[in-house]
Amino acid sequence: MELLVGKTLKELRDWAVQKGLERYRADQIYHWIYKKWEDDPERFTNLSKDLRRWLKENARFHALEKVEKVEGPDSVKYLFRTDDGHLVETVLIKEKDHWTLCVSTQIGCNVGCTFCATARDGLIRNLTAAEIVDQLLWVQKDIKDLPKPWHKVRNVVFMGMGEPLANFNNLKKAVEIFVDQKGVDVSKRRLTVSSSGILYQLKKMAEDPVLSQVNLAISLNAPDQETREKIMPVTRTNRFEDLWKFLTNYPLPEGRKITLEYVLIKGVNDSPEHARKLARLVAPHRKRFKVNLIPFNPSPTLPYERPSEEVVRRFQKILLDEAIIATIRWSKGQEVFGACGQLRAKREIPLLGGGFVKN
Ligand code: SF4
Missing domain, CATH: 1.10.150.530 (DNA polymerase; domain 1)
Known part of the structure; x- marks a missing residue:
């Protein structure tokens, strides 16, 4: 077949x-x-x-089998199974006037961010281009009969399980299929690759004729080497200063911005001093960046807590006072464990043929 x-x-x-x-x-x-x-x-x-x-x-006509769908008030989590029995999660997020689809690119991840549930078991394998694309096809099939604008996924973010750029060729092919106007036809402006910031992979993205045209988001999570290294060990070999220098010179398509994702973790990276440091970095480049603050979603398997709303707002205000675009994402999908860094929450899923997969 x-x-x-x-x-x-x-x-x-x-x-x-x-x-x-x-x-x-x-x-x-x-x-x-x-x-x-x-x-x-x-x-x-x-x-x-x-x-x-x-x-x-x-x-x-499918690379994945649809196993489960869990609906929450503002998001829907889909669980798929690969031919070799692994589970893949995809989250459809309801925004004000459109859907955003959060797609996975790997089973597990070896980047090792300490606040991320996906990192727990390391990398199992890359998803194939077909497995990446099929996440969208299944979801589209599911929503295609809804009234406009809910009949089609408008935005796609590669922010699910895995480091997308570590699966470069399959990511690139999936993006090519997604943006093809004869087919899926997602606008390049509405497609975002989110990376943990591994420099040689980012350089490849910048040089690639297709990937350099889509949006870039960086999981920054700290304003300096010391703080970032604690929660993102990848910073040891990809120094904060080098990453920042690269980002300030990244060849951005006309009118675009790089999103700096910042997961706020209580007592780790959420102090006013962290905010001021971040503001000092971003302010001279405020046209190039926007900051997306994501209060951490507590998980039974992770040793961190979410800061209070007051702390989150104070952090945001320090950035806003410097005329930096800074939004807060009170992470949607939380109620179905599909929020950033929480895919693959520990669970047992019944297999159709009997037995259980522990994930
Ligand atoms: S946050 Fe992303 S890059 Fe970091 S371990 Fe999790 S999946 Fe990998």
């Missing part, structure tokens, strides 16, 4: 020609998969009956 999800239009055309089909058949199939969100070839009505039957017998 040939897996068709995760193929670019060119790859699909090559496959069709190889199978003795006309090239335009590939374009029709591409349209059904990536525009109409259809996964049953019986419903590809502009194809002949024979071809539909042949596709049914010879092609696969």
